[in-house]
Amino acid sequence: MLPKCVSICSRFFTCGIFVAALAVAETRVYDFEIGWASRNPDGRHERRVIAINDQWPIPTIEATVGDRIVVNAHNHLGDRATSLHFHGLFQNGTNHMDGSIGVTQCPIPPGASMTYDFVVDQPGTYWYHSHETAQYPDGLRGPMIVHDPNHPYAESYDEELVLTLSDWYHEEMSQIVKDFLTVTNPTGAEPVPQSALQNDTHDLQVPITPGKKYFLRIINLSAFASHYFWIEGHEFEIIELDGVYHEPTKAEMVYLTAAQRVGVIFTAKNETSRNYAMVAAMDQEMFDVIPDDLIPNAVSYLVYDASKPLPVPEPVDEFEPIDDFNLIPTDREEIFKSPARTITLNVSMENLGDGANYAFFNNITYKTPVVPTLFTALSANGDDAMDPLIYGDYTNSFVLDQGEVIELVLNNKDDGKHPFHMHGHNFQVIVRSEENAGAWDPAEASEFPEIPMKRDTVMLQPQGNLVLRFRSDNPGIWQFHCHVEWHMKQGLLVTLVEAPLALQKTLNIPADHLAVCQAAKMPTEGNAAGNTVDWLDLTGQPSPPKPLPDGFTPRGIVALIFSIISGLIGTVVIFWYAYGDIPDQSEEEQALGSGSDRSGYEGLSSSNGHSFEEDNGPNGSRVPDETARLLD
Structure with a gap:
């Protein structure tokens, strides 16, 4: 080796x-x-x-x-599906190679294979x-x-x-x-x-x-x-x-x-x-x-x-x-002016009826549809593809016309940081507030940068705001989501359905992709619920738990009773301890021993229990784990 x-x-x-x-x-x-x-x-x-x-x-x-890159992906995980996403690549003309499960493809089930092929x-x-x-x-x-x-x-x-x-x-x-x-x-x-x-x-x-x-x-x-x-x-x-x-x-x-x-x-x-x-x-x-x-x-x-x-x-x-x-991009592209459309996205975290904590854009938490959104766009008839309703109530879909300047305004109503990433594009960052700045108010806007920084992932600060602009020049179905994996799981995703009619004219799904859907038992036609007859009938679409009901539920009442009992027990213990016999300091020292050996505490780090003295690296240097103390 x-x-x-x-x-x-x-x-x-x-x-x-x-x-x-x-x-x-x-x-x-x-x-x-x-x-x-x-x-x-x-x-x-x-x-x-x-x-x-x-x-x-x-x-x-x-x-x-x-x-040209050809990736033949073979799933040998045994008990779970997979996919591959090529982060930051626009996949212009190859939206079906983006790798987003439920958006541009079906999951690759165990034992199945799929090819990603793009330039x-x-x-x-x-x-x-x-x-x-x-x-x-x-x-x-x-x-x-x-x-x-x-x-x-x-x-x-x-x-x-x-x-x-x-x-x-x-x-x-x-x-x-x-x-x-x-x-x-x-x-x-x-x-x-x-x-x-x-x-x-x-x-x-x-x-x-x-x-x-x-x-x-x-x-x-x-x-x-x-x-x-x-x-x-x-x-x-x-x-x-x-x-x-x-x-x-x-x-x-x-x-x-x-x-x-x-x-x-x-x-x-x-x-x-x-x-x-x-x-x-x-x-x-x-x-x-x-x-x-x-x-x-x-x-x-x-x-x-x-x-x-x-x-x-x-x-x-x-x-x-x-x-x-x-920072200034070398192409010195000026700020996109006069957006044709502004989409405001309010970020929040709330509990739903199952008691778990979910993430929301505009009070909607994402749920993967029955049919991948790309396949819905390709199989819809005519103008149906331009109707955001067919993509489901819980995919947070926005249909964009081709070639327009789109402005995204994000307001963080959560106390956490959120790095947001856009598939299929990078964007100009024209406003990025400090934390606790509140919601974006265009009336209070100062001057925007003439040549804004461009990238595909940017941090939204706690209780802060962001304003991003991009041009809808890449027909496809693109996710915009928080790249904290836990927040993705909680549902912090938006679907951008970009120029679906243009997409229908240019994109064909390869046979091996359709075979993966068959193996995964996912339909490849229909609306978000798989309905090919009535495209506005979303019966059967995946949905999140219902909101928490107002007032006390039976489970909540039981929890309250046990909380009260626990509080009473704690109060009794405090009073018992306060009025009990407590040995004076000299008695306590005698019990411990006047010459107590405290050497066992020497050399310990307050952060992780490792010691500079105890561990040595190559050539007598101290181990890198000790950098855990950098900010202690």
Whole structure:
């Protein structure tokens, strides 16, 4: 077996095979056997992960602009369906290859196969992952890099590196979801991961050549956590956000929400006196609780000299990432003016009749329809396809005309952060408020940026607002959703039905996709309920639980009685303790022993029970897990 450094770093340097871009487009075929393997990425707990061809971390998909990508996906998971979504790719003309279950395809059931076949015309940093419910945090996610023969900053760097950031859970998602969306979690507290990882490990070492310039592609693969990222002793320039080139902007720290990507260029130092830490610190403000076993930071190392020790990162008093709102795309596309349509989306979280906590856009929580929405659009007769009613009461569907400027206004009525991602497009971010700013009021609008930042994923702050604009120039069915996997499960999704009549003229579903639907026992025609006779009859459509009834239910009355009894018992105990005999201090000390040995507490960390003194890494350096203390 290769040393861990070499095997892990292989993901970094695979980009080297594309140094000489070919003038002729190629077809790149990937045969993916999707199944289970056993791994221990954080060194603390071995568990099942979803692997590809028994490889985990899963392979990086690479191509050059203009290449055709063919992915043959074979489901060997045994007890669950799957799919693959190529995050950030517009899939212009190939909407059926987007990979969204219930939206553009049926789930690939166990034992079935499906082919994704499309041409890539967008250079940049992307990733691919399962779009089946809460599945990609089990490991089915990896980088996707589209190389650009005409990269505008090609002369500014010598070598490419790819670095993934992620949160990691010790339990499988199927069990966590059961415990999450239930009456026993009425507040909707999101499950907190156990660890942070870089390139799916906890002690990555990256050999560095002094004086070289590196293009570092950073991808946040997390299910939940945003990450602060910095390289000690190194400044860098941001040149890419979510696959969109931006004018170089200097920074020392960046913030990446789940699903965001940032491309930076840094110059290696001209001396080898020491090595340097690259730190990814999870945004713990997103967590309702901080578990005792949480390792919130992942550290990797720029290794200038392998004989030198690996450093312990310096503590930081405050996170100060660059504000990406002010970055300027290199194409300098001006703000889209005079929107033809404004769609306002109010975000909220509420309990429904089953006691569980759900997420809502405009008081609607998403439910997957009987027929995938794309198939509804393709099978509808004439103008029926333009009627949002046929797509269901709980898909939150908005039908868009082709070629218009669309404005999305998001108002967060929740106290949590929400990274929102749009399929099929990127968007201009023209307003992004601080937290507690309240709902967007256009009457109070100040000047918008003349050339807004563009990306496909952006954070909505707690009790804040966002205003986004895009052009509806890509006929298809596209999801707009929160990329916190738990909020997806809670129903925080919208369906954009874009130019369905144009879609009917250009798109045909391949036979193997239809065969997957047959194997999954899902119809491929009809409205959201599968009705092909009366397109406005939605009888039988999937629906959420009913709202909580007003007043006390029998179950609520019982819960109230037991709460009162518990309160009375607690009060009695307090009075009993207050009036009981309490030994004085000298008696207590005598009972403990005047020379009590407290040495067992020496060297313990208040955050995770690890000690700088107890654990040592290579060359006598202290272990990277201790970076959990960065903000203690």
